[in-house]
Amino acid sequence: MAEIVRLDDLDDPRLRDYVDLRDVQLRLQLESERGLFLAEGEKVVRRAIESGHHARSFLMSPKWIDALEDVLDQTKAPCFVLDDVSIEKLTGFHVHRGALAALERPELPAPQDVLAKARRVVVVEDLADHTNVGAIFRSVAALGFDAVLLSPRCADPLYRRAIKVSMGSVFWLPYARVDDWYGAPDLLREAGFTTYAMTLADDSVPLDSVPHDVERLALIVGSEGHGLSTRWEQAADHRVTIPMSADIDSLNVASSVAVACWELRER
Amino acid sequence: MAEIVRLDDLDDPRLRDYVDLRDVQLRLQLESERGLFLAEGEKVVRRAIESGHHARSFLMSPKWIDALEDVLDQTKAPCFVLDDVSIEKLTGFHVHRGALAALERPELPAPQDVLAKARRVVVVEDLADHTNVGAIFRSVAALGFDAVLLSPRCADPLYRRAIKVSMGSVFWLPYARVDDWYGAPDLLREAGFTTYAMTLADDSVPLDSVPHDVERLALIVGSEGHGLSTRWEQAADHRVTIPMSADIDSLNVASSVAVACWELRER
Numbered sequence: 001m002a003e004i005v006r007l008d009d010l011d012d013p014r015l016r017d018y019v020d021l022r023d024v025q026l027r028l029q030l031e032s033e034r035g036l037f038l039a040e041g042e043k044v045v046r047r048a049i050e051s052g053h054h055a056r057s058f059l060m061s062p063k064w065i066d067a068l069e070d071v072l073d074q075t076k077a078p079c080f081v082l083d084d085v086s087i088e089k090l091t092g093f094h095v096h097r098g099a100l101a102a103l104e105r106p107e108l109p110a111p112q113d114v115l116a117k118a119r120r121v122v123v124v125e126d127l128a129d130h131t132n133v134g135a136i137f138r139s140v141a142a143l144g145f146d147a148v149l150l151s152p153r154c155a156d157p158l159y160r161r162a163i164k165v166s167m168g169s170v171f172w173l174p175y176a177r178v179d180d181w182y183g184a185p186d187l188l189r190e191a192g193f194t195t196y197a198m199t200l201a202d203d204s205v206p207l208d209s210v211p212h213d214v215e216r217l218a219l220i221v222g223s224e225g226h227g228l229s230t231r232w233e234q235a236a237d238h239r240v241t242i243p244m245s246a247d248i249d250s251l252n253v254a255s256s257v258a259v260a261c262w263e264l265r266e267r
Numbered sequence: 268m269a270e271i272v273r274l275d276d277l278d279d280p281r282l283r284d285y286v287d288l289r290d291v292q293l294r295l296q297l298e299s300e301r302g303l304f305l306a307e308g309e310k311v312v313r314r315a316i317e318s319g320h321h322a323r324s325f326l327m328s329p330k331w332i333d334a335l336e337d338v339l340d341q342t343k344a345p346c347f348v349l350d351d352v353s354i355e356k357l358t359g360f361h362v363h364r365g366a367l368a369a370l371e372r373p374e375l376p377a378p379q380d381v382l383a384k385a386r387r388v389v390v391v392e393d394l395a396d397h398t399n400v401g402a403i404f405r406s407v408a409a410l411g412f413d414a415v416l417l418s419p420r421c422a423d424p425l426y427r428r429a430i431k432v433s434m435g436s437v438f439w440l441p442y443a444r445v446d447d448w449y450g451a452p453d454l455l456r457e458a459g460f461t462t463y464a465m466t467l468a469d470d471s472v473p474l475d476s477v478p479h480d481v482e483r484l485a486l487i488v489g490s491e492g493h494g495l496s497t498r499w500e501q502a503a504d505h506r507v508t509i510p511m512s513a514d515i516d517s518l519n520v521a522s523s524v525a526v527a528c529w530e531l532r533e534r
Contacts, residue, residue: 047477085461142509142511142518143518165519169515192401223276242410244410245408247408247436247439248434248455251409252405254521255405255522258523259410259526260526
């Protein structure tokens with residue numbers, strides 16, 4: 001059972017994992033340096049713990065202790081208790097968001113290990129927007145793809161906004177970072193994947209022309225602004241596009257991935 | 268050619284269409300009462316005018332006049348010019364967003380008229396989120412559906428956030444409000460549409476079991492929180508669902524619509 005620790009000093013060093021939650025840049029740096037990530041809201045905290053993540057601590061106002069009793073029972077991490085006003089002061093948030101937890105950032109598996117167990121993966125290059133990253137995880141999970149690979153510069157799936165939009169799927173869907181991005185096409189090929197780059201390149205084929213019997217399939221998507229890098233456009237086995245009406249030139253990247261995961265599902 | 272009017276008094280009544288752009292509630296009320304909507308940013312202003320909307324006025328700092336000269340040439344509406352600092356004070360925005368235009372809110376066509384010319388429509392019940400409304404318009408437009416029908420309480424496609432996310436497709440994609448929402452199922456039936464309600468109801472069929480030769484097809488989607496009303500669930504000709512993995516229970520509504528528009532496209 002978590003130890004319940006009532007605090008009143010906002011400068012208490014034990015609270016330093018929870019400061020300034022609205023400052024995105026600060027949080028990205030702080031969470032990466034300290035090897036933590038933050039879960040926000042009763043449901044998300046519960047999902048984080050139930051999916052096997054290790055809490056460093058919890059922070060909540062007294063009224064949330066009962067609601068999370070079963071979760072707190074499963075851990076030895078301290079549960080810091082502050083009144084609502086103090087929590088808002090510390091975090092910069094309104095208190096209706098309920099409980100918070102600071103969790104150990106898990107060590108990610110090697111890309112090879114993720115690929116070995118997967119048949120359908122989405123590979124994401126340099127997405128900047130945490131909402132898009134979260135939405136892609138949610139679609140990948142819901143539509144039965146097995147895993148996600150991320151480029152070195154792709155936004156963090158464990159940032160709060162991404163966690164929330166993903167509906168917690170970032171907690172259990174296998175994913176990995178590919179450090180050697182230049183070598184990623186070979187990595188996928190060696191793992192037996194046929195690669196499909198989503199791009200408007202001249203030799204792109206329509207999404208619905210992809211055969212249904214591809215055994216291991218990787219869908220590669222590029223960043224919001226610039227799309228896929230030339231490296232991936234050229235190195236992918238196939239280039240594929242969602243046919244669009246004449247009057248509009250693209251779907252947003254999260255919608256594109258949802259459509260593609262649906263069309264390319266195992267069947 | 269628009270008349271260029273340099274102003275320096277922020278209380279000038281001619282500027283009252285541009286106040287407090289960050290106050291969503293105020294703006295929704297003000298824009299509806301005054302029969303206007305706002306376009307923000309050079310590209311969006313251009314698209315609004317090029318798609319035939321009538322400007323009441325423009326507001327920009329001096330540096331944007333040249334960039335929009337061709338647009339201003341097409342209209343007799345005044346172009347108010349203020350310095351960047353004053354624009355920020357008036358609107359509550361940073362000035363990097365460039366030009367603004369206040370446009371006449373168009374009279375929407377009757378639902379019957381929209382349906383008469385359409386073969387694939389999305390019908391949206393009570394969506395609250397402007398981002399979702401904009402994303403749905405973008406997907407509908409990109410994936411070749413013909414029109415959108417909105418319930419009386421569905422969020423406004425001409426609110427700035429919706430316009431932006433829609434990539435301007437709200438300017439040209441036909442849409443209508445259905446005032447008599449209870450009668451909407453009959454309205455669609457009388458117009459020759461087969462209706463498919465997206466829902467997790469017990470008798471829902473998988474999306475990919477819908478025949479490809481439905482002549483006129485309407486996809487009905489419900490609100491973010493509660494899904495479709497009982498009325499629509501019961502009155503639709505068919506209930507349809509996107510099959511999900513065991514571990515996650517839904518896609519977000521905008522992604523669902525993208526997947527469904529793709530699967531139900533004319534082919």
